[in-house]
Amino acid sequence: KQEVTQIPAALxxxxxxNLVLNCSFTDSAIYNLQWFRQDPGKGLTSLLxxxxxxxEQTSGRxxxxxxxxxxxSTLYIAASQPGDSxxxxxxxxxxxxxxxxxxxxxxxxx
Amino acid sequence: xVKVTQSSRYLVKRTGEKVFLExxxxxxxxxxxxxxxxxxxxxxxxxxxxxxxxxxxxxxPEGYSVSREKKERFSLILESxxxxxxxxxxxxxxxxxxxxxxxxxxxxxxxxxxxxxx
Numbered sequence: 001k002q003e004v005t006q007i008p009a010a011l012x013x014x015x016x017x018n019l020v021l022n023c024s025f026t027d028s029a030i031y032n033l034q035w036f037r038q039d040p041g042k043g044l045t046s047l048l049x050x051x052x053x054x055x056e057q058t059s060g061r062x063x064x065x066x067x068x069x070x071x072x073s074t075l076y077i078a079a080s081q082p083g084d085s086x087x088x089x090x091x092x093x094x095x096x097x098x099x100x101x102x103x104x105x106x107x108x109x110x
Numbered sequence: 111x112v113k114v115t116q117s118s119r120y121l122v123k124r125t126g127e128k129v130f131l132e133x134x135x136x137x138x139x140x141x142x143x144x145x146x147x148x149x150x151x152x153x154x155x156x157x158x159x160x161x162x163x164x165x166x167x168x169x170x171p172e173g174y175s176v177s178r179e180k181k182e183r184f185s186l187i188l189e190s191x192x193x194x195x196x197x198x199x200x201x202x203x204x205x206x207x208x209x210x211x212x213x214x215x216x217x218x219x220x221x222x223x224x225x226x227x228x
Contacts, residue, residue: 041198041222042222044219046216089152089153
């Protein structure tokens with residue numbers, strides 16, 4: 001059974017820092033790896049999806065990488081801003097399942 | 111703007127009541143999902159559907175049922191609500207993987223329904 005782990009569980013940084021969020025998964029037979037953002041009390045918003053054949057995806061200040069062989073994905077956020085404060089979740093998709101990590105709660109202080 | 115709409119943002123129900131949570135998507139997606147989210151436990155899949163009238167159990171289906179009579183609508187039913195079903199419920203939809211697998215392409219989530227059972 002796929003297990004997805006996110007480290008750290010919480011992270012606090014000053015505005016302007018570059019930061020990396022980590023996601024690891026136990027079964028490398030995935031179809032894609034997705035990153036989401038969740039604001040308190042709200043639903044999830046899709047940020048990036050990396051297909052299993054890809055190594056990375058970029059959207060604005062966000063860059064996500066995927067290393068299937070080592071079972072890892074990272075989300076890089078450049079020049080963090082207070083508006084980036086949220087919980088970030090990753091999810092690994094198999095053929096018939098999607099398994100979420102428990103998320104990293106990010107706080108960016110002005 | 112495409113979206114997934116959950117009918118109720120907040121509900122308060124009493125133990126034993128029958129509860130309906132409705133979800134509608136306007137993206138013509140085949141796949142629809144119901145999750146619950148609890149602190150410390152993350153998102154857990156209750157049921158998913160990959161076509162009209164088709165449904166599959168997720169990780170925690172006990173105490174729940176679902177209905178998908180139309181492609182755009184996926185309903186979650188709590189036949190007899192209990193206090194341990196107090197939670198945030200999230201609906202999502204996606205296109206299927208190439209080849210028809212129920213694993214997800216980009217997921218679009220609704221805003222969530224926070225249910226409290228007293």
